Amino acid sequence: MHSAGLSTTFGDDNVSVSDGDRARSAAAAAAAAAAAPAGGSGEASEGRALAGVDLNLLVTLDALLAERSVSGAARRLHLTEPAVSRALGRIRRAIGDPILVRAGNTMVPTPRALEIHAEVHDLVQRAHGVFAPVGAPDLAALDRTFTILGSDMLVASIGVDLLDRLPRRAPRVRLRFLPEPTPSADPLRDGTADLEIGQIDSTAPEIRVETLGEDSAIAVVRAGHPLTEGPLTPQRLAAARHVLASRRGRLHGPIDDALAALGLRRAVAASVPSHTVALSLVARSDLVGVAPRRLGRDSLAALGLVPLDLGLDLPNLSLCLAWHPRFDADAPHRWLRAQVRDVIRRSITQGEF
Numbered sequence: 458m459h460s461a462g463l464s465t466t467f468g469d470d471n472v473s474v475s476d477g478d479r480a481r482s483a484a485a486a487a488a489a490a491a492a493a494p495a496g497g498s499g500e501a502s503e504g505r506a507l508a509g510v511d512l513n514l515l516v517t518l519d520a521l522l523a524e525r526s527v528s529g530a531a532r533r534l535h536l537t538e539p540a541v542s543r544a545l546g547r548i549r550r551a552i553g554d555p556i557l558v559r560a561g562n563t564m565v566p567t568p569r570a571l572e573i574h575a576e577v578h579d580l581v582q583r584a585h586g587v588f589a590p591v592g593a594p595d596l597a598a599l600d601r602t603f604t605i606l607g608s609d610m611l612v613a614s615i616g617v618d619l620l621d622r623l624p625r626r627a628p629r630v631r632l633r634f635l636p637e638p639t640p641s642a643d644p645l646r647d648g649t650a651d652l653e654i655g656q657i658d659s660t661a662p663e664i665r666v667e668t669l670g671e672d673s674a675i676a677v678v679r680a681g682h683p684l685t686e687g688p689l690t691p692q693r694l695a696a697a698r699h700v701l702a703s704r705r706g707r708l709h710g711p712i713d714d715a716l717a718a719l720g721l722r723r724a725v726a727a728s729v730p731s732h733t734v735a736l737s738l739v740a741r742s743d744l745v746g747v748a749p750r751r752l753g754r755d756s757l758a759a760l761g762l763v764p765l766d767l768g769l770d771l772p773n774l775s776l777c778l779a780w781h782p783r784f785d786a787d788a789p790h791r792w793l794r795a796q797v798r799d800v801i802r803r804s805i806t807q808g809e810f
Contacts, residue, residue, distance in 0.1 A: 513544075514544060514547065514548065515577060515580055515581055515584070516534065516581055517530065517534065517536075517541060517544040517545070517548070518544075518548050518556075518577050519577050519578050519581045520533045520534050520541075521541070521545060521548075521556065521557060522556075522566060522570055522573075522574045522577060522578075523578075525557060525563065525564050525565065525566060526563070526564055527541050527542050527545060527557075527564075545557070552569065552573075554567055554569040554570070555567055556569070556570045557570065592788060593788060593792070594788040594789045594792055596626050596627040596630075596792065597627075597628070598629070599627050599629060599630055599789055600629040600630075601629075601630055601631075601789055602630075602631040602632075602633055603630065603631070603632055603633065603651045603652070603790075603793050604632075604633045604634075604635060604644075604649065604650045604651050604652075605632060605633070605634050605635070605650070605651065605652045605653070605654060605797070606634075606635050606636070606637055606638060606644060606645075606650050606652065606653040606654065607634065607636075607637065607653065607654040607655050608636070608637060608655050608731075608732060609636070609731045609732050609733050610702075610732040610733075610748065610749060610752055610753055610756065611654055611655045611752055611776075611801075612634045613733070613755070613756050614752040614753070614754075614755060614756070614804050615654075615797070615800040615801055615804050616634070618800045618803065618804070619632070619796060619797065619800045620632065622796055622800075627792075630789075630793075635650065636704055636730075636731075637653070637655065637656075637658055637704060638650075638653075638658055638659075639704075639705070643659055643660070643661055645659050645661065645664055645779060645780060645781045646659065646661045646663075646664070646781060648781070648783070651780065651784065651790060651793065652778065652779065652780050652793065652794065652797060653777075653778075653779040653780075654776070654777070654778055654779075654797060654801065655776060655777065656774065656775060656776075656777065657777050657779045659779060661781075663781070663782055664779050664780070664781060664782075665779060665780050665781070665782055665785070666777050666778075666779045667777060667778045667779070667798070668775055668776070668777050669776050669777060669778055669798060669801050669802055669805070670776050670801070670802060670805040670806070671773040671774060671775055671776060671805075672749040672750055672751045672752055672773065672774045672776060672805060673749070673750045673751075673771070673773055673774065674711075674712070674747050674748070674749065674750070674767060674771055674774065675747070675748060675749075675750045675753075675764045675765060675766060675767060676689065676694065676745055676746070676747060676764070676765040676766075676767050677736065677739055677745070677746045677747065677748050677753070677757055677762045677763065677764055677765070678739060678743075678744075678745055678746075678762065678763050678765065679739060679740055679741070679742070679743070679761070679762060679763070680761055680762070680763055682743060682745075682763065683743070684697060684745065684765060685763050685765070689765045689766065689767070689768060690768070691716060691719050691721055691768065691769065692721065694716070694723065694745070694767065694768075694769075695716050695721040695722060695723045695724075696723075696724075697723070697724070697743070697744075697745045698724050698725075698726045698743065698744055698745065699723055699724065699725050699726060699744065699745045699746070699747075700725075700726055700727050700728070700729060700735050700738050700739060700744045700745070700746050701725055701727070701728045701729070701735070701747070702728075702729055702730070702731055702732040702734070702735040702746070702747075703728050703729075703730070704730050704731070706728050706730075707728060708725050708728050709725075710747075711771050711772060712747065712767070712769065712771065713725075715769040715770055715771055716769070718770075726744060727744075732748065732753075732756070733756075736748065736756060736757070736760055736762065737760070739760075739762060740760045740761065740762060746762075747767075748762075748764075749774055750764070751804065751805045751807070752776075752804055752805065754807070776801055776805060778794065778797060778798055778801070780794065
């Protein structure tokens with residue numbers, strides 16, 4: 458294992474070495490000894506890169522310094538005394554110091570042993586941390602900004618619930634919501650975004666995509682709109698003027714395909730970059746807009762808009778959660794995914810118009 462705590466520089470007589478540096482060097486030399494054959498020269502092991510280092514030697518040294526006894530260290534490590542004694546011999550050769558010397562019926566540490574004790578223990582604890590299973594993050598101390606890609610309608614639907622959780626659970630976490638990416642961009646793959654929600658644009662094969670549910674499209678108009686009187690037929694729908702929400706400026710969508718199958722064509726007056734703008738225009742005109750039935754519930758109610766069934770054969774809208782596998786085992790990211798997953802599912806199961 459390579460570690461910043463196990464690296465050092467040897468052989469430069471012009472460099473002053475602090476006590477901490479000496480401790481790190483000694484600990485590194487002890488670890489390097491594990492990679493060298495028994496009886497190998499100290500100079501050869503010092504000049505060798507620390508590849509293939511046996512961290513068990515550091516564990517043994519830590520136990521010896523704590524117990525100050527070969528037998529005590531053996532009991533702690535569940536090893537035989539001869540095995541610990543041989544390891545102590547290798548450590549002594551690597552460091553060039555006895556480490557423990559006999560004083561009557563006990564063993565006492567040398568000054569060098571006392572010097573490196575804290576550093577050795579720290580290295581062992583850090584190594585244990587590296588190999589420990591991923592646990593729950595310390596949310597109170599978590600200081601991180603997460604970037605989430607999603608449509609403005611979806612963010613408006615889940616944002617309040619999601620943001621209300623942060624002060625109580627992770628007060629130092631910040632969320633950055635960005636629009637869905639362009640086709641040429643792949644923020645999940647390049648690491649500029651943590652999550653994408655809604656209908657996923659990423660085409661990278663390694664991206665994890667979890668489907669959370671589905672929604673359906675409805676027409677929306679202002680209160681008192683002529684379409685609110687009588688049934689909404691495909692003919693009446695096609696005759697009205699429409700506004701589309703498309704960040705790419707599209708003037709054609711699934712509704713146009715469904716109307717074309719019936720020999721009809723609607724009049725699209727404008728395409729705007731967000732649902733917020735589209736709904737604002739609908740609220741103040743005779744334009745017809747389209748919104749998700751469940752996720753749009755709160756936004757439509759706030760604007761006083763009237764939902765209308767389209768009566769067309771349209772595909773459902775998949776609501777998904779996507780991330781790059783580099784974050785599969787990242788504890789804070791796993792916590793964020795759980796929160797986003799929960800608020801989206803709550804939003805699509807709270808009912809509809």
